[in-house]
Amino acid sequence: MTKTDPAVDLAPLTESVVTGLPPEQVRDDRRKNAFRKPVSSLIRHAILIAAALLMLYPVIWMVVSSVRPNDVIFREPGIIFDSFEISNYVDGWNALSYPFNTYLLNSALVVLGSIVGNLVSCSMAAYAFARLDFTGKRFWFAIMLLSIMLPIHVIIVPQYVLFSQLGWVNTFLPLIVPKLLATDAFFIFLMVQFIRGIPRELDEAARIDGAGHPRIFLQIILPLMVPALATVTIFTFIWTWNDFFSQLIYLTKPALYTVPLALNAFQDAQSATDFGEMFAMSVVSLIPIFLIFLFGQRFLIKGIATTGIK
Amino acid sequence: MSALGELRRIKGSTPPKQRNQNRAAFLFLLPWFLGLALVTIGPMAASLGLSFTRYNLLSPPRFNGIDNFVRMLEDERLHTSLGVTFQYVFISVPLQLGLALLLAVALDRGLRGLSFYRSAFYLPSLLGASVAIAMLWRQIFGVDGLVNTVLAWFGIEGQGWISNPDTALGTLMVLNVWTFGSPMVIFLAGLRQIPAMYYEAAAVDGASRRQQFWRITMPLLTPIIFFNLILQLIGAFQSFTQAFIVSGGTGGPVDSTLFYTLYLYQRGFANLDMGYASAMAWLLLVIIAAFTAINFWASKYWVFYDDQD
Amino acid sequence: MRGNLRRRLGVVAAIGAATTLALTACAGNAAPADEAPELELSDEPVTLSFTWWxxxxxxxxxxxxxxxxxEEHPNITIEPQYTDWAGYWDKLSTxxxxGDIPDIIQMDEKQLSTYAANGVLMDLGGLSSVLSTGDYPAAVLGTGALDGTQYGVPVGINSYTIIANRDLLDQYGVDLPDDETWTWDDFVDTAAEVAEASGGAIAGTQSWGFEDGGLNNWLRQRDSALYTTDGEVAATEEDLESWWEFLLEATKAGATPAPSATIERESGGLAESFTATNQSAFGPWWSNQVQALRDASGQDLVALRVPSTDGASDGWPYYKPSMFWSASSKTEHPAEVATFLDYLANSEDAADLLLAERGVPANERIRDYITPKLDDVNQTVVGFLDDLAPEVGDAxxxxxxxxxxxxxIIDQHTQKVLFGELTPDQAATSFLAELQQALDDAAV
Incomplete structure (x- = not known):
């Protein structure tokens, strides 16, 4: 094993952590590593590229299949671009009751509402759990965790009855309103953990300056937990974008169908499925999440270390 | 833990004991309380009530006492599904978290093209729950799949990994590990949350990088590791989608991938036995709660909170 | 005391939701709608929901x-709700x-009695002034009736069949067997012959044992049946044991693929099946799947009769309704529902659009009308069903x-048999116990 194998030796790990140090020290490191670095980073790139290819094989297979004629997909396995059938994209886009952009837009609406809801309501609840001292805190925290331990399949029927009484079936409300009310308690817990990592001295200093809790929350805590907020955004986006079951149950009008429901409409185990078109539209539906991640990660890695709080 | 002592020294004096902050807390928790009262508690209570009934969804529930729970004692498929789920939780969660942590640290900084690698490693998580995953997985672990093709280069005859009862669960564990991007992202965010001042102070004291990693990075990352552990634990106990998609909803071959929630779903919706499914759900809740409680208790010994005194 | 108030609110909400649940569930089981022999169409705009998979x-x-x-009925709006097969039942039961039952429901034979027994479905007899069923053969129409009450109008008819790939048979020099006289042994021998001739490149036949069609045929050939007319289990352990025993023999003879390959394909549905990918010469299917298989395989597939024990095909083949049109017992617009059902069942305009996509029409007049308009593949399917007519017995x-x-239950037991976890006789015992349990659980 070479010294640079990341699976075995921790040296590169510590190195990469430490290279995140303030600029003057990084410069210091560069000088020290002037000789070792090119070789080491070449090997690391090689390993990472190999790992990335392995990780991406199924994704590549899907992209290749999306430009193959339907009858070839399963008869000829492998991932060689042997044909380029753009028609899967054109036909797939128009294969269902509405053009595919309708479903993309519907999903975007649900996702947007969910993200706003989760960011606002969960961060508020997290602040209370992490920073405030109140009666029955441990009890409520336990309740919060318990609320995410029941599988959705037994919750959905009573919940459907409830929303159906409110006349909310066939609207996006049952999908968005719960998020505005912080029912995705995972995110509260996540943000509690992050807030607890922020030194209390900062709050104290603000308090001495006369700031109340709303100001401490908005002006101290929120800016410092941008990575956590980015994480919540990315996760909410993906979970909502991929969520099939609750969208299936609550949305019955094709005009309101979201991407997972639309993709599902391509297939039926009892009859033929147009896989070429389904894969093509799967690729289309992956693009927004991929872009969100690509650009979102900028905020993800923008932590205290880089915002210069000392 | 001299470095931690160091940290405490840097932080200075401990904050004074805070007075009770009920009022502020209530306001901050208001949306959550509303959600709890209006959206969460009702359905949870209803499912608890239904667990004492015979309920087929099409007709009103009928009270049948603890029948559902008694039947659970003798239900062999339920016992199988518990076994499958426990195996899955105890093997795939540590593997996934370990890999996620390793790569988060490796991809944190210090190399060009990191944003590309992060995206590449993350992309599979986006696909994890899509309907296309079943086909993709057969392309890899099927009789004519990628794994067997590679094995054939070395003259090894493969097998149908997905359809062999001995290996099917393993492929689902690989599938779970493959989507390590989610915990990785959380670790990445956690790494960036560690204040640089700690490293500076440590460097001043002459701590080596390795020491800094073990004495600063790891301790300060423990709340996030803990969160990920709880999140993945609960997620793995409730694991449903992947087995549902890959096995076509059956939990096969021969119930080897019959996750607890998959069986619960079959009982609730395919057999229209929602009373029994609700009873199963509450057993699962007790199991998950027990494991979570143990972890919270154990966390006192290894999780370091910066706001602790 | 705020904490107490909060807790009380939570409890109130919980009770509220639970009562709502119970109440709606009660509402869902109210007395069946009064029969309305004279149906009056409304002049007001009416919206009906229509769900299918x-x-x-x-x-x-x-x-x-x-x-x-x-267009024909400007004041009626039909609101479509569709999903795939798996999601369909989750959504419908929820x-x-x-209490939000869709007005018009596409129903499956295996679910019809469950929904009917729970008072979800309407007695279509009450719609007879608008919905005519005169062009349906009585036997076929009877498949949608339970204890004399018509809960569903059959949409298409289907028959179990062995699909043979003629291109593959030609390629490996094996003659297409005579399906009017072939026995199960002939079937397995021929399949094994193809598999051997191909040197293992293709399988002889797909395995069976993953749904009830094959089992029904097997039982009927043994003068048995899956259920009695009283809704009891009629199949015996010997019947089931022989069925799985024969599957094992076929596997041993090399006629079917290895169990693991079979199971893997099985979870991939029709598209990834051996038949659809031209990797087996024969495969058991329903006749309405021929079209989809042809499209996927691109080769010459032909529907054959199911083999028999004694080489005689008489009395045991049957027409299975591919699905039914049913209506909600709670609909507020029975007249409009009847109008739409009549359109689905009897209109030539509707048939021009539907063709044989939901199976060869069960309505004989419509079938005669539509047959010339079908493509070649579906014409051969109609031909196959017509040829079978003299041999077909009661459903x-x-x-x-x-x-x-x-x-x-079948799928699970066949897997256990194929992987050797249960012997056929153990599987038979366990199968009957589990099926009986499922029926008992559903007893209302």
Missing amino acids: GNDTRHAITEELIAAFE SVAA PPATPPGGGAIEA
Whole structure:
């Protein structure tokens, strides 16, 4: 094993952590590593590229299949671009009751509402759990965790009855309103953990300056937990974008169908499925999440270390 | 833990004991309380009530006492599904978290093209729950799949990994590990949350990088590791989608991938036995709660909170 | 005391939700709608919801049909709700639980009695002034009736069949067997012959034992049946044991692929099956799947009769309704529902759009009307069903409530037999116990 194998030796790990140090020290490191670095980073790139290819094989297979004629997909396995059938994209886009952009837009609406809801309501609840001292805190925290331990399949029927009484079936409300009310308690817990990592001295200093809790929350805590907020955004986006079951149950009008429901409409185990078109539209539906991640990660890695709080 | 002592020294004096902050807390928790009262508690209570009934969804529930729970004692498929789920939780969660942590640290900084690698490693998580995953997985672990093709280069005859009862669960564990991007992202965010001042102070004291990693990075990352552990634990106990998609909803071959929630779903919706499914759900809740409680208790010994005194 | 107030609010909300649940569920089981012999169409705008399962092709043609209907009946709006097969039942049962039953429901034979017994479905007899069923053969129409009450109008008819790939048989120099006289042994021998001739490149036949069609045929050939007319299990342990025993023999003879390959393909549905990918010479299927298989395989597939024990095909083949049109017992617009059902069942305009996509029409007049318009593949399917007519016996007794679970039970037991975890006789005992349990659980 070479010294640079990341699976075995921790040296590169510590190195990469430490290279995140303030600029003057990084410069210091560069000088020290002037000789070792090119070789080491070449090997690391090689390993990472190999790992990335392995990780991406199924994704590549899907992209290749999306430009193959339907009858070839399963008869000829492998991932060689042997044909380029753009028609899967054109036909797939128009294969269902509405053009595919309708479903993309519907999903975007649900996702947007969910993200706003989760960011606002969960961060508020997290602040209370992490920073405030109140009666029955441990009890409520336990309740919060318990609320995410029941599988959705037994919750959905009573919940459907409830929303159906409110006349909310066939609207996006049952999908968005719960998020505005912080029912995705995972995110509260996540943000509690992050807030607890922020030194209390900062709050104290603000308090001495006369700031109340709303100001401490908005002006101290929120800016410092941008990575956590980015994480919540990315996760909410993906979970909502991929969520099939609750969208299936609550949305019955094709005009309101979201991407997972639309993709599902391509297939039926009892009859033929147009896989070429389904894969093509799967690729289309992956693009927004991929872009969100690509650009979102900028905020993800923008932590205290880089915002210069000392 | 001299470095931690160091940290405490840097932080200075401990904050004074805070007075009770009920009022502020209530306001901050208001949306959550509303959600709890209006959206969460009702359905949870209803499912608890239904667990004492015979309920087929099409007709009103009928009270049948603890029948559902008694039947659970003798239900062999339920016992199988518990076994499958426990195996899955105890093997795939540590593997996934370990890999996620390793790569988060490796991809944190210090190399060009990191944003590309992060995206590449993350992309599979986006696909994890899509309907296309079943086909993709057969392309890899099927009789004519990628794994067997590679094995054939070395003259090894493969097998149908997905359809062999001995290996099917393993492929689902690989599938779970493959989507390590989610915990990785959380670790990445956690790494960036560690204040640089700690490293500076440590460097001043002459701590080596390795020491800094073990004495600063790891301790300060423990709340996030803990969160990920709880999140993945609960997620793995409730694991449903992947087995549902890959096995076509059956939990096969021969119930080897019959996750607890998959069986619960079959009982609730395919057999229209929602009373029994609700009873199963509450057993699962007790199991998950027990494991979570143990972890919270154990966390006192290894999780370091910066706001602790 | 704020904490107490909060807790009290939580409890109130919980009780509220629970009562709501119970109340709606009660409402869902009110007395069946009064029979309305004289149905009066409303002049006001009426909206009906119509739900079905299927793939994108079906969704497209059904929406066209809705548009055509709405043009003829400007005050009626049909609201489509569609999903795939698996999601369909989750959604339907959930909406019934909340009392939101769709007005017109595409129903499956295995679920019909379950939904009917729970008071979800309307007695279509009450619609007879508008909905005519005169062009349906009595035997076929009877498949949608339970204890004399008509809960569903059969849509298409189907028959179990062995699909043979003629291109593959030619390629390996094996003659197409005579399906009027072939026995199970002939079938397995021929399949094994093809597999051997191909040197293992293709399988002889796909395995069976993953749904109840094959089992029904096997039982009927032994003068048995899956259920009695009273809704009891009629199949015996010997019947089932012989069925799995024969599957094992076929596997041993090399006629079917290895169990693991079989199971893997099975979870991939039709598209990834051996037949659809031209990797087996024979495969057991339903006749309405020929078209989809042809499209996927691109080769010459032909439907053959199911082999028999004694080489004689008489009395045991049967027509299975591919699905039914049913209506909600709670609909507020029975007259409009009847109008739409009549359009689905009897209109030539509707048939022009539907063709044979939901199976060869069960309505004989419509079948005669539509046959010349079908493509070659579907014409051969109609021909196959017509040829079978003299040999067809009564339809098997209806699946009793709870029988919908049978597919999962069969699948699970066949897997255990193939992987050697259960012997055929153990599987038979366990199968009967589990099926009986499912029926008992569903007893209302």
